Amino acid sequence: MAAPESVVSFDRLDPLKLKRDEFLLPRDTIYMDGNSLGPLTKQAKNRVARVVQEQWGNDLIHSWNKNYWIDLPLNVGDTIAALIGAEKGQVIACDSTSVNLFKVLASALKINSQRHIVLSQRDNFPTDLYMVQGMSEFLGHEACQLKSVSEDLLLESLDESVAVLMLTQVNFRSGRLHDMQSLTKRAHEKGVLVIWDLAHSAGALEIHLDQCEVDFAVGCGYKYLNGGPGAPAFIYAAKRHHRDMSQPLSGWMGHARPFEFEHDYRAGEAMLRFLAGTPNILSLVALDAALEVFNLVDMAELRAKSVGLSELFMSCVDTSPSLKDFALLSPRNKLERGSQLAYSHPHAFAISQALIAHKVVVDFRAPNIIRFGFTPLYLSYQDIWSASQMLIKIVEEQLYLEPKYHARGKVT
Numbered sequence: 001m002a003a004p005e006s007v008v009s010f011d012r013l014d015p016l017k018l019k020r021d022e023f024l025l026p027r028d029t030i031y032m033d034g035n036s037l038g039p040l041t042k043q044a045k046n047r048v049a050r051v052v053q054e055q056w057g058n059d060l061i062h063s064w065n066k067n068y069w070i071d072l073p074l075n076v077g078d079t080i081a082a083l084i085g086a087e088k089g090q091v092i093a094c095d096s097t098s099v100n101l102f103k104v105l106a107s108a109l110k111i112n113s114q115r116h117i118v119l120s121q122r123d124n125f126p127t128d129l130y131m132v133q134g135m136s137e138f139l140g141h142e143a144c145q146l147k148s149v150s151e152d153l154l155l156e157s158l159d160e161s162v163a164v165l166m167l168t169q170v171n172f173r174s175g176r177l178h179d180m181q182s183l184t185k186r187a188h189e190k191g192v193l194v195i196w197d198l199a200h201s202a203g204a205l206e207i208h209l210d211q212c213e214v215d216f217a218v219g220c221g222y223k224y225l226n227g228g229p230g231a232p233a234f235i236y237a238a239k240r241h242h243r244d245m246s247q248p249l250s251g252w253m254g255h256a257r258p259f260e261f262e263h264d265y266r267a268g269e270a271m272l273r274f275l276a277g278t279p280n281i282l283s284l285v286a287l288d289a290a291l292e293v294f295n296l297v298d299m300a301e302l303r304a305k306s307v308g309l310s311e312l313f314m315s316c317v318d319t320s321p322s323l324k325d326f327a328l329l330s331p332r333n334k335l336e337r338g339s340q341l342a343y344s345h346p347h348a349f350a351i352s353q354a355l356i357a358h359k360v361v362v363d364f365r366a367p368n369i370i371r372f373g374f375t376p377l378y379l380s381y382q383d384i385w386s387a388s389q390m391l392i393k394i395v396e397e398q399l400y401l402e403p404k405y406h407a408r409g410k411v412t
């Protein structure tokens, strides 16, 4: 079925429409799961192949110097910095988001060592809460204690007993977007340091870490940054903390002089001290190359299209009587949303599987949520319209009742 003229004209006027050519998406697939795993870019595919062949294959160990492998964590960090409103020298790409959370938590707790409470949100992504719980087990509850509250109690829980406020800017389930500027300010008024998790916001919307005076942040390389499965994550630390911050995973790569092989640990310069072991070069190369798709992309334009795509989808759902059992869990106000929409439905799992089988890739989050991700660099308005038509067909024709859509894999 042909899309309405209005949808076609949105695409015609889309300033980002040419970006899609930089992605290697399977033909006929409408990929609305870039918030879980960003797709392959031509740049990443080619660069990794070349690095494997020429650098690993031929230059071998010389590559650390000759091909600047040793500088990749900071160089990739600087590229990410431009996407999150940070001056250079404050971001490093390394390890996973979970491990990086541990490192910045330790840093922040040490700087604010008169206090021991880490305030977070009950429905934060589990790994964020787990990392605080692990820290608490390790250091003892008198040194680190998680206090997780519902969102509406966050502000009143911010008091002088809190050492660190640790939040995810965009909620992984609902897509709800926090006001980074005002929460950071409120925290600072009480002497609380802030850690923002940007897993669902870096590469998806405009972020102004420096301007908001954020203390620390972490984020994910394999979601909106398209760095590939298990891509290195990143850490941001504001320059004003560089002298005092330290983290306990004091591996040799974070040492001031790794190749002096000294007996005692001395923390490396600024962000380098967040390194622990040898960087994952192939993954860093893939991430570095994938970030090229953001060249010359105006993040305000990207955000505007993300809003446009999600509003189109929302209106298709709102105006389809057969989709009346889909309950929107994400905020209706675009200013309070990230780049996804979450709907609950009693048959969410089977419907998500039927959508995937019909090449509309979404994901399911227990117990009954379907998430639709809106990634403006490779989705068109026509894609979103087609996805909504497929959803209507699956529901109207009850295709999701087929038994094959009810079997669960290990990963959902």
Ligand SMILES: *Cc1c(COP(=O)(O)O)cnc(C)c1O
Residues within 6 Å of the ligand: 096, 097, 098, 099, 125, 127, 128, 168, 172, 197, 199, 200, 220, 233
């Ligand atoms: C995806 C995600 C992570 C991922 O953590 P890893 O350690 O990289 O697996 C962490 N936090 C949030 C909020 C996420 O959405």
